[in-house]
Amino acid sequence: MAQVNPEIDHLLRRAGFGVSSDDVDIFRDMSPAKAVDYLVDYEGRPDDVDARIGRPDHALVNASEKNLFSPDIDIDDARQRWMFRMIHTRRPLQEKMTLFWHNHFATGFSRLAADSGTLQGAKMLAHKPGVLRGPQGQIELFRQYALGNFRNLLLEVSKDPAMLVWLDGQSNTKAKPQENFGREIMELFTVGVGYYTEPDVYAAARVFTGWNLRASAEYTKDDYGDINAYQEFMYNADEHETSAKTFSFPIYSNGSRTIPERSVSAGVQDGIDLINALATHPETARRLARKFWNFFVSEIQPPDPGFVESTAAVYLQSGTEIRPVVRHILTSPWFTDPSVRYARYAWPVEYVTRAIKEVGWQNFSLDKVRSPLANMGQLLYEPPNVAGWHLGPNWFSTGTMLARMNFSATLASSQKEFLASSLQPEAGTTQTIMAAMLDRITTAPLDQVPQQALMSYLLAGGSWTGNTEQLNTRASGIARLLVGCSEYQLI
Amino acid sequence: MGVSRRIFIRDGVATVTLGLAAPSFLTAIAQAQGLPNRRLVVVYLGGGNDSLNTLIGYRDGAYYSRRPSIAVPAGQVLQVGTDAAGNTMGLHPRLAGLQSIFNEGRLALVQRTGYPNSSRSHFEASDIWGTANPQMSTGSGWLGRYLDTLPRPLDALAAWNTTGETPRALLSGQSGVPAIPNATTYTFGSPNRGAAAQQERNAAQTMATNDASGRPHLAYLNSTSRGAIETLDRVAQASTYTPTVVYPNNGFAQSLRTIAGAIVKGVGSRVYWTQTGGYDTHAGQGGGGAGAYGNLMGTLGDGLFAFYSDIRNQGLAPDTTIIVFSEFSRRISENGSAGTDHGAAGVMMVLGGSVRGGLYGTAPQLSPGHPTLENNSGDVRYETDFRSVYSRVLDQWLGVNSVPILNGDFRAGAPAVF
Numbered sequence: 003m004a005q006v007n008p009e010i011d012h013l014l015r016r017a018g019f020g021v022s023s024d025d026v027d028i029f030r031d032m033s034p035a036k037a038v039d040y041l042v043d044y045e046g047r048p049d050d051v052d053a054r055i056g057r058p059d060h061a062l063v064n065a066s067e068k069n070l071f072s073p074d075i076d077i078d079d080a081r082q083r084w085m086f087r088m089i090h091t092r093r094p095l096q097e098k099m100t101l102f103w104h105n106h107f108a109t110g111f112s113r114l115a116a117d118s119g120t121l122q123g124a125k126m127l128a129h130k131p132g133v134l135r136g137p138q139g140q141i142e143l144f145r146q147y148a149l150g151n152f153r154n155l156l157l158e159v160s161k162d163p164a165m166l167v168w169l170d171g172q173s174n175t176k177a178k179p180q181e182n183f184g185r186e187i188m189e190l191f192t193v194g195v196g197y198y199t200e201p202d203v204y205a206a207a208r209v210f211t212g213w214n215l216r217a218s219a220e221y222t223k224d225d226y227g228d229i230n231a232y233q234e235f236m237y238n239a240d241e242h243e244t245s246a247k248t249f250s251f252p253i254y255s256n257g258s259r260t261i262p263e264r265s266v267s268a269g270v271q272d273g274i275d276l277i278n279a280l281a282t283h284p285e286t287a288r289r290l291a292r293k294f295w296n297f298f299v300s301e302i303q304p305p306d307p308g309f310v311e312s313t314a315a316v317y318l319q320s321g322t323e324i325r326p327v328v329r330h331i332l333t334s335p336w337f338t339d340p341s342v343r344y345a346r347y348a349w350p351v352e353y354v355t356r357a358i359k360e361v362g363w364q365n366f367s368l369d370k371v372r373s374p375l376a377n378m379g380q381l382l383y384e385p386p387n388v389a390g391w392h393l394g395p396n397w398f399s400t401g402t403m404l405a406r407m408n409f410s411a412t413l414a415s416s417q418k419e420f421l422a423s424s425l426q427p428e429a430g431t432t433q434t435i436m437a438a439m440l441d442r443i444t445t446a447p448l449d450q451v452p453q454q455a456l457m458s459y460l461l462a463g464g465s466w467t468g469n470t471e472q473l474n475t476r477a478s479g480i481a482r483l484l485v486g487c488s489e490y491q492l493i
Numbered sequence: 494m495g496v497s498r499r500i501f502i503r504d505g506v507a508t509v510t511l512g513l514a515a516p517s518f519l520t521a522i523a524q525a526q527g528l529p530n531r532r533l534v535v536v537y538l539g540g541g542n543d544s545l546n547t548l549i550g551y552r553d554g555a556y557y558s559r560r561p562s563i564a565v566p567a568g569q570v571l572q573v574g575t576d577a578a579g580n581t582m583g584l585h586p587r588l589a590g591l592q593s594i595f596n597e598g599r600l601a602l603v604q605r606t607g608y609p610n611s612s613r614s615h616f617e618a619s620d621i622w623g624t625a626n627p628q629m630s631t632g633s634g635w636l637g638r639y640l641d642t643l644p645r646p647l648d649a650l651a652a653w654n655t656t657g658e659t660p661r662a663l664l665s666g667q668s669g670v671p672a673i674p675n676a677t678t679y680t681f682g683s684p685n686r687g688a689a690a691q692q693e694r695n696a697a698q699t700m701a702t703n704d705a706s707g708r709p710h711l712a713y714l715n716s717t718s719r720g721a722i723e724t725l726d727r728v729a730q731a732s733t734y735t736p737t738v739v740y741p742n743n744g745f746a747q748s749l750r751t752i753a754g755a756i757v758k759g760v761g762s763r764v765y766w767t768q769t770g771g772y773d774t775h776a777g778q779g780g781g782g783a784g785a786y787g788n789l790m791g792t793l794g795d796g797l798f799a800f801y802s803d804i805r806n807q808g809l810a811p812d813t814t815i816i817v818f819s820e821f822s823r824r825i826s827e828n829g830s831a832g833t834d835h836g837a838a839g840v841m842m843v844l845g846g847s848v849r850g851g852l853y854g855t856a857p858q859l860s861p862g863h864p865t866l867e868n869n870s871g872d873v874r875y876e877t878d879f880r881s882v883y884s885r886v887l888d889q890w891l892g893v894n895s896v897p898i899l900n901g902d903f904r905a906g907a908p909a910v911f
Contacts, residue, residue, distance in 0.1 A: 185614070189614055377657075400672055455700045459695075462692040478684040479684065
């Protein structure tokens with residue numbers, strides 16, 4: 003059983019990663035409004051998912067190179083930990099939003115590893131404080147601010163070591179201001195193209211001069227460096243350029259476009275002033291609203307102007323808080339409209355997570371999803387560039403579609419016996435087995451042509467008896483066809 | 494950018510179709526379209542290539558004064574002679590393979606290519622090079638519009654993209670392009686063996702024939718699935734290729750090896766796309782011809798040289814042209830991180846067995862105030878419109894009329910590389 007009802011299933015595909023049989027037990031008797039509250043107000047439930055790594059009734063993780071599973075300092079282990087969280091979390095919306103911010107503030111491991119070594123590169127992205135010294139990794143920041151305040155998140159991201167390496171803030175000095183971060187904070191993180199000018203880029207570069215990094219005593223740029231070594235944000239006052247900076251848009255509520263000349267000791271305020279202005283800019287509100295439309299509501303219909311304006315208004319009125327924005331979206335008529343169900347193209351990690359939740363994870367190691375995900379175009383912690391992944395129909399090409407089909411084969415193959423044994427009670431007739439499989443593996447509506455092809459496949463080995471051998475072959479084959487078909491790529 | 498891209502594709506989805514002919518007929522279609530003859534390989538250098546360190550005006554004193562830590566010493570450059578304005582030029586020391594192709598007369602270096610008011614945004618600029626329209630960074634791409642001129646039904650492998658997603662240059666409303674990064678992993682998996690596995694493939698293919706009327710997004714996914722399944726067998730042919738040279742073990746060179754396999758095995762694609770990244774060298778570019786930028790040049794030069802040598806050994810160089818471009822070049826002066834920020838005009842390369850090699854256009858003079866510069870002498874001003882290079886490729890190589898494809902006549906003044 004992997005369906006609750008159409009409203010809740012839609013909500014869990016968008017605000018989570020689909021419906022496992024465990025989820026059915028949780029949501030069966032909830033109204034949609036209660037379910038939204040359950041997802042949005044997740045802080046009442048423990049964040050205990052990492053503690054369940056290694057439990058036999060959960061998906062497996064493999065230590066990738068060493069004997070010890072080390073998700074704080076090994077990027078492949080960090081990838082497995084995040085997949086585990088997405089499958090087994092009790093706070094699906096928190097993981098979903100973490101993924102959203104990972105794409106919005108897209109930062110790639112390879113660049114960090116080239117600069118600082120693979121250990122430090124992984125730690126900058128994935129370190130979860132508790133055992134090792136040093137600031138939390140970028141993903142933990144996104145998890146902390148999943149539904150938090152966007153202005154505060156933007157400020158923390160601007161001081162985040164991974165971002166300071168990724169966009170060269172670590173070398174932004176008054177003699178030679180570095181434009182990389184100054185450009186992207188406007189083009190990609192906030193207002194977007196069309197709402198800033200080239201002189202704004204130069205000014206923003208100067209604003210962030212001195213926003214550099216400081217290394218801990220044991221730090222060396224070495225793959226096998228001290229695991230307790232780290233880099234952290236430092237405002238390097240000597241490298242701050244103090245003269246006034248004028249922008250093409252208002253920085254202050256009185257309409258002033260100029261950040262005043264400041265002493266070096268007070269210069270960090272320049273960046274805070276610019277971040278405040280950008281976070282509260284009406285175009286940032288609209289741009290986030292459009293991104294949320296595509297993320298939560300639909301990629302088939304363009305953003306509805308009423309949705310954009312109302313969502314932007316909630317964002318601005320709440321002082322850039324994201325939690326009320328997402329609650330507004332999930333309870334809005336645009337989200338609950340039945341026509342937007344299955345109107346979004348699943349990202350590869352969403353697709354893989356949902357497939358595992360629906361088909362099964364018995365003895366399935368999450369190490370096995372890394373290379374399929376790379377072939378589908380979405381390796382976690384490795385977005386193609388700072389603009390993030392190209393979403394929607396851009397996920398799909400013949401090569402990436404084949405990668406999805408082949409993952410469906412890998413997963414179905416690994417769950418062959420589990421599928422056969424758990425479907426045994428429904429194996430009486432072709433109708434009962436097909437109904438059970440369609441209940442468990444949920445696709446966008448199937449027309450006649452695919453329905454008949456599935457039924458023909460069920461019968462292609464001879465008349466149906468439901469014996470073990472037939473069930474082994476055909477249940478895994480149907481699972482492979484369902485998870486690999488076009489209708490399953492939509493959520 | 495992202496939003497408008499999605500809107501375009503959504504609008505285009507309804508009409509995206511891949512060739513639906515059965516696989517056995519595809520080769521015949523390919524031959525009828527004359528596809529096995531001339532082919533174009535497009536190489537995109539992602540991130541904005543620092544052209545001033547690719548093709549170096551090593552006698553320009555300002556080159557050294559404005560790039561004190563990243564300039565390539567004059568003694569290291571690989572000399573390629575003097576351009577029409579009398580500038581003596583040299584290639585980056587890691588481009589020895591390209592120098593030898595240049596010396597054979599088969600490498601054209603087109604200096605100062607670009608367009609007015611060059612975009613400094615990676616995403617907008619790479620889209621502009623794709624649409625071939627500086628005023629519009631959304632919509633179909635120039636190679637997509639070229640594919641639209643080919644007879645229908647279009648061969649599903651009329652073009653071959655070796656990257657995971659379709660670049661804007663190949664986007665079109667009518668012609669889908671398969672993405673095949675690696676021919677050897679382009680296979681169809683199954684949890685079963687033998688007859689059951691074949692039955693699964695048949696069922697998957699049948700499911701994807703559903704025309705999904707009224708659901709264009711589903712129709713788009715089905716056409717992608719069909720394209721994947723229908724091209725499996727021909728791509729398997731390409732994966733059996735044994736090259737005549739050893740390709741470097743990196744993603745770029747391996748993609749060129751895949752392309753060579755497709756060309757030699759007669760798959761019939763007319764356009765191939767590949768790319769190599771890491772060119773956004775804001776920091777730590779490296780000095781003395783070494784370091785990060787030196788490694789980029791090594792990857793580029795060694796990969797292209799292996800590919801060109803392989804194709805030439807197979808006797809197919811005269812039918813193969815490669816073009817190399819990036820979305821912009823970089824600032825003239827280095828920044829505080831021993832790197833360079835986003836700039837303007839740069840160098841394009843055209844190479845192949847039918848190319849008329851040489852130095853085209855004129856190099857910039859890097860002293861502040863010189864008319865070859867712009868943006869307060871921070872950047873290089875374009876001299877040759879990139880669309881005139883495209884027009885030459887379309888008119889003289891691919892044999893179609895460039896004017897409707899480029900929405901304008903850029904033939905006058907195009908570098909005569911063919």
